Amino acid sequence: MKKRLVAFLLVLIMVLGMLPVSAIAADDVSPQALNTGHEIDVRFTVLYVGDEFRIGYNTGASEQTKFVCQYSTPHSDTAYSNHTIAISDIKAAADRATVNSGYQIVGWSKEANANPTTWPLNRAGTTACNKGNTIYLVAKNPNPTPTMYTYHLIHEFNYVGGTRWDITATTAAESYQLDVNKGKPTRNGYSFAGWADKANAAAAKYFGGEQITLTKDSPSKTIYAVWMPVFELRYDANGGTGAPASQTYTSLSPTSNQVTFTVPDQTPTKADYTFKGWADSATATEA
Numbered sequence: 001m002k003k004r005l006v007a008f009l010l011v012l013i014m015v016l017g018m019l020p021v022s023a024i025a026a027d028d029v030s031p032q033a034l035n036t037g038h039e040i041d042v043r044f045t046v047l048y049v050g051d052e053f054r055i056g057y058n059t060g061a062s063e064q065t066k067f068v069c070q071y072s073t074p075h076s077d078t079a080y081s082n083h084t085i086a087i088s089d090i091k092a093a094a095d096r097a098t099v100n101s102g103y104q105i106v107g108w109s110k111e112a113n114a115n116p117t118t119w120p121l122n123r124a125g126t127t128a129c130n131k132g133n134t135i136y137l138v139a140k141n142p143n144p145t146p147t148m149y150t151y152h153l154i155h156e157f158n159y160v161g162g163t164r165w166d167i168t169a170t171t172a173a174e175s176y177q178l179d180v181n182k183g184k185p186t187r188n189g190y191s192f193a194g195w196a197d198k199a200n201a202a203a204a205k206y207f208g209g210e211q212i213t214l215t216k217d218s219p220s221k222t223i224y225a226v227w228m229p230v231f232e233l234r235y236d237a238n239g240g241t242g243a244p245a246s247q248t249y250t251s252l253s254p255t256s257n258q259v260t261f262t263v264p265d266q267t268p269t270k271a272d273y274t275f276k277g278w279a280d281s282a283t284a285t286e287a
Contacts, residue, residue, distance in 0.1 A: 039066040040083045040131050044093040047112055047136035048103060050144050056114025060139065061098045070126040084126040085135075091121040094137045103139040112136055146172040152220040153178040153212055157185045158199050159227065174216045180223070182208035190227035191250045199224045202254060228252065231259040238282050240270030 046060035070084040094105045109116035110133070118138045119127075129135065148170055155165040162185070167178050184192050194204025204226045206212065214221055229251045237243035244264045251259065267275050277287025 038069055040069050040085075040129070041065075042067055042085060042129055042132070043134045044090070044097065045112075045134055045136055046097055046099055046105070046139050047109065047116065048100070048139050049114060049116065050141055051147055052141070052144055053114075057112065057116075059112065059136075060100065063093065063097070065093070067129075081130045083129055083131060085129040086126050087119075087121070087123050090127075090135055090137075093135075094121055097137050099139045102141050102143075104142065105137045105139050107138045109136045109138050110134075148172055149174065149176070149216045149219055151176045151178060151214045153180070153214070154220065154222040155181055155185075155195065156199070156222055156224045157187070158225040159187055159190075162187070162225075175213060177211040177213050180206045180208050180210045180212060184208070185225055187225075187227055189230055191230050193226040193228050193254075195223040196226050197223065200254075201226055227254055229254070229256050231261075233261045233263075235268075235278070236282070237268040237270065240268045240273070240275070242266070242268040 041064065043062060043064050045062040048058045048060055049056065067085045067089045070086050071082055073082070075082045090108050094108065097105060099105060105121070107118035107120050109118045111117055112134075116136065116138060149172070150168060150170045153167040155167070157163050165181050165183070167181060169176055169178060180195060186192070195206040196204055201224065206223055212221060212223075230248060231251070232246055232248045234246040235243040244266045247261050247264075249259050249261070263278065269275065279287055
């Protein structure tokens with residue numbers, strides 16, 4: 001039994017000894033290094049990361065160079081895979097890289113995105129690097145200028161010859177609330193009802209003092225005045241006295257074009273004349 005156990009352990013040790021370092025490494029970086037004598041092409045590219053870029057990152061200077069493969073197991077120098085690069089070679093590339101003013105290289109990565117997994121430059125050992133791979137030198141601005149956003153809440157008066165109010169605010173906030181103007185626009189023959197999202201809205205949705213939230217992706221919004229027609233029936237005694245007071249009615253719909261009034265039972269007077277009724281013209285001969 002002991003002989004079998006010893007034999008098993010010897011076989012296990014032999015198998016582990018034949019495995020490449022990358023097969024047993026805990027992560028992408030291997031602590032071992034061995035100069036195998038051949039060189040492999042690699043590209044180092046500066047990767048700028050930060051909110052100041054529209055998609056969160058941007059690429060900069062790039063360098064095509066060669067490095068001495070550090071893979072510990074014999075392999076072909078013309079193969080695509082099974083190569084490793086020393087972290088010290090990456091640090092050397094970072095030291096000679098040119099970066100924009102205000103930025104500094106903080107590490108390296110194999111990813112080109114807004115949040116790349118970043119490894120420190122002072123880490124020892126090696127990392128797998130296939131032939132022709134790109135290694136990104138991650139650069140950040142330690143004191144970035146915040147991105148500013150200008151928000152607009154446009155109040156469109158919504159009639160020919162009308163004007164508009166544009167309420168604005170500039171801030172670094174990615175969302176912002178603007179107050180609906182408490183002022184009331186005017187229009188002859190109409191009553192202002194409030195504001196809505198569409199020019200042809202049937203009813204108001206927003207009122208003065210309410211807040212509307214805008215975002216950096218939709219920083220501008222237009223709201224439209226809602227107008228209700230006002231109908232008025234005026235009475236003129238036409239030289240006499242005692243005409244009824246004018247009647248007015250504010251419609252409940254912006255599209256109303258007529259309304260019915262009830263003429264009051266009130267008779268005006270005029271010396272030497274008899275009241276016959278009402279007409280559309282001061283010179284009418286019939287009521």
